Amino acid sequence: MSTFKAPKGTYDLIPPQSATFLAVREAISAPLRNSGYGYVETPGFENVELFARGVGESTDIVTKEMYAFETKGGDRLALRPEGTASVLRAALEANLHKAGNLPVKLWYSGSYYRYERPQKGRYRHFSQVGAEAIGAEDPALDAELIILADQAYRSLGLRNFRILLNSLGDKECRPVYRAALQDFLRGLDLDEETLRRADINPLRVLDDKRPDVQKQLTDAPLLRDYLCDACKAYHEEVRELLLAQSVTFEDDAKLVRGLDYYTRTTFEFVHDGLGSQSAVGGGGRYDGLSEMIGGPALPSVGWALGVDRTVLALEAEGVTLELPASTSVFAVPLGEEARRVLFTKVTELRKLGVAADFSYGAKGLKAAMKAANRSGARYTVVAGERDLAEGVVQLKDMESGDQTPIPVDELVSELKSRLT
Secondary structure (H helix, E strand, O other): OOOOOOOOOOOOOOOOHHHHHHHHHHHHHHHHHOOOOEEOOOOOEEEHHHHHHHOOOOOHHHHHHOOEEEOOOOOEEEEOOOOHHHHHHHHHHOOHHHOOOOOEEEEEEEEEEOOOOOEOOEOOEEEEEEEEEEOOOOHHHHHHHHHHHHHHHHHOOOOOEEEEEEEOOOOOOHHHHHHHHHHHHOOOOOOHHHHHHHHHOOHHHHOOOOHHHHHHOOOOOOHHHOOOHHHHHHHHHHHHHHHHOOOOOEEOOOOOOOOOOOEEEEEEEEEHHHOOOOEEEEEEEOOOHHHHOOOOOOOEEEEEEEHHHHHHHHHHHOOOOOOOOOOOEEEEEOOHHHHHHHHHHHHHHHHOOOOEEEOOOOOOHHHHHHHHHHHOOOEEEEEOHHHHHOOEEEEEEOOOOOEEEEEHHHHHHHHHHHHO
């Protein structure tokens, strides 16, 4: 038993479960790669101010959950709690928005960190796949991203998820709503911390999950009643584009999400089989974020989908992904000459793209065949001194149990033809 364990609130990805996580990442990113999104990878830590400005100083993420630290050189850094601010920072730093082809469409995959109370579906280290479309204000772009996420989930076999949709307005109409909401909140029986949050960003209070707070918010004014004509028209076009593609969604007037940078379109993917941590992903439009972090005006939209929560959603629905076998051919040598010959053949197969493995450690036949079974290989190649003296190896079909002698020189071509 090791002296050390994974830190509280984290998890290790190990075979065979890790194969499912890889398949989920692949499925989520596949529609993006097919729609003009290029891959971006950012550092695991950034300047604290990047998140304080972008995510919002009044958010729980910044005030309570961010892992912040000071380097030996005196820099204030933070482990990234989300991906959008980092990706936008990278795009601005590389001047991608000046290349003349807007929107800049990027996707990413990685680990993120928040100091939260660990429970099933909520971790201090978690994995996301995200997408950002930077530099264009177009309802079709908002709809595209929602459709691509819906497509990704359905390709995995998920069916029991729901899409919640709302509009948060813009700099023209949100201030009017903000004032009305603040007046309403000041009349409630709220604790001092919540009232302070209401003064800084009252929309955050709508996102409060405590039952005693939610009970008092029943009659809170709704943003949809304060939207300006431009925001109403924009939101209606997003809705019409989704309906035209048969993407089912639910209008949720209280959906605000937990980040300050969202404007207009906001959405969330939820799965009712996950209990309290029902959100599997979400996103929205963030037209002012670029300016918040020192860049030019670049209206943008994006989302992030949780890999770990998507895996939990698959488990909740009883969906088992069809994963390719990690090994197609397993070689079992009996004797030194066979080790040399079969190792050469295994290397040749790998060069041709055939997943092949080898019985290492001079195991006996019984132990080596157990290893072959555990590998999940379709074929096992066995060779001993007598076989090689006759110029053959024994090829065993692990599904049927049939065993056939194959000339050594024809082994690679025979396996290649059987496996294609």
